[in-house]
Amino acid sequence: MRFQAPESLAEQIARHLGHRIVSGRLAPGERVQEMKVAGELDVSRGSVREALLILERRHLVEIFPRRGAVVSQLSPALVNSLYDIYIELLCMLGRKLMERWSSVDLVVIMGQIQQLQTLASASEKTGDEATERVVEAGFEVMRHAYRLVDNPFLEETLENFKPAISRTYYLALKKGPGEFMKTERFFRQVTEAVDQGDADGLVAVIRYFGEHQRQQVLKTLKQAQPDLT
Amino acid sequence: MRFQAPESLAEQIARHLGHRIVSGRLAPGERVQEMKVAGELDVSRGSVREALLILERRHLVEIFPRRGAVVSQLSPALVNSLYDIYIELLCMLGRKLMERWSSVDLVVIMGQIQQLQTLASASEKTGDEATERVVEAGFEVMRHAYRLVDNPFLEETLENFKPAISRTYYLALKKGPGEFMKTERFFRQVTEAVDQGDADGLVAVIRYFGEHQRQQVLKTLKQAQPDLT
Numbered sequence: 001m002r003f004q005a006p007e008s009l010a011e012q013i014a015r016h017l018g019h020r021i022v023s024g025r026l027a028p029g030e031r032v033q034e035m036k037v038a039g040e041l042d043v044s045r046g047s048v049r050e051a052l053l054i055l056e057r058r059h060l061v062e063i064f065p066r067r068g069a070v071v072s073q074l075s076p077a078l079v080n081s082l083y084d085i086y087i088e089l090l091c092m093l094g095r096k097l098m099e100r101w102s103s104v105d106l107v108v109i110m111g112q113i114q115q116l117q118t119l120a121s122a123s124e125k126t127g128d129e130a131t132e133r134v135v136e137a138g139f140e141v142m143r144h145a146y147r148l149v150d151n152p153f154l155e156e157t158l159e160n161f162k163p164a165i166s167r168t169y170y171l172a173l174k175k176g177p178g179e180f181m182k183t184e185r186f187f188r189q190v191t192e193a194v195d196q197g198d199a200d201g202l203v204a205v206i207r208y209f210g211e212h213q214r215q216q217v218l219k220t221l222k223q224a225q226p227d228l229t
Numbered sequence: 230m231r232f233q234a235p236e237s238l239a240e241q242i243a244r245h246l247g248h249r250i251v252s253g254r255l256a257p258g259e260r261v262q263e264m265k266v267a268g269e270l271d272v273s274r275g276s277v278r279e280a281l282l283i284l285e286r287r288h289l290v291e292i293f294p295r296r297g298a299v300v301s302q303l304s305p306a307l308v309n310s311l312y313d314i315y316i317e318l319l320c321m322l323g324r325k326l327m328e329r330w331s332s333v334d335l336v337v338i339m340g341q342i343q344q345l346q347t348l349a350s351a352s353e354k355t356g357d358e359a360t361e362r363v364v365e366a367g368f369e370v371m372r373h374a375y376r377l378v379d380n381p382f383l384e385e386t387l388e389n390f391k392p393a394i395s396r397t398y399y400l401a402l403k404k405g406p407g408e409f410m411k412t413e414r415f416f417r418q419v420t421e422a423v424d425q426g427d428a429d430g431l432v433a434v435i436r437y438f439g440e441h442q443r444q445q446v447l448k449t450l451k452q453a454q455p456d457l458t
Contacts, residue, residue, distance in 0.1 A: 153314045157314065
């Protein structure tokens, strides 16, 4: 059992604003005004400023001198940059996992993945809540991998990319009805590679699924804004 | 010519404290007290809190609930974690550079590297200031590479690791008198690989030098704290 310290006020504000950005209620390019947010939530401007720094670290806002914080863009170029580095770091996580642990050590993580597969198969017919559960279960598998790989810098960097990735991926999951099946197959392939101690195979599977996700996001983006290049 | 907005107060404080950490005047594990710093620098506690969030992002302090900010540790395990991810991201930078640009496009960056080589050869005999100049010139080459690769997430992540890497590398450069020659050779090999359009070769050279640097840092750490494992 792990005890956790209560969230700081800045973290609570960051979570609130972050949820509005990830869900699309705050649009790309929209300004997030310190004073307005402070008034709406009845908190100090200092706490809002801290929250915006946290959101900047999570790649959801950009902070410009004088102009202040702006919800970060979702152009194809930015999605490509994001997936380029995210896929690379995920592959690193997979490789480190295989370097340090045998399939016997990975029994717990394999069990988690199987639960996730079941969840994904069942989610095909259901709605938004199921989507959220599958995405969350996927991140839970990653968190378990962090504990085994034990690289705080890799963990922190991946965690900071998580909200931006979720934001793009929700977009794609809403459109593509076959995505859950693909997610299920991905995790089946992951268990197979881990089970066989096949590090190269694991990296290939991660890269393939990452690239697929990237393409889905780019497609969705193009449908939403056909004039983008 | 680029105009730059003046640094925010928080950024100025972060730079001041960061310099004290990188140079070793603030020791690993030491607490950085918000109120004390605010008093010493005659600034608000809010600005100091913002500065500490910036330093956390740069991996120089860790912030714990209740305990506050503490200068991050420099154990062998942490140095290994840091170099693991840093080397991976540098290799990615090199690979992307070769994917997008031919050696003809890279003339400017090659010129910069040659200046750096000259600097490194001359620095062998001189002191701390020369060290700083060589390290800075190395980062300048990276900044030029950022502009060509144009991935803001990769740039941001690498830039955030820069202070922590500098901190470990200064440690190593102070000890090893042959390090400048190795740096010079590294940049010669980089130019050769780029010139031949040899992406795999470039990645290999980056990885080799990164690993060498890691070993130097680990050795220095062991000499300073022989009881560490």
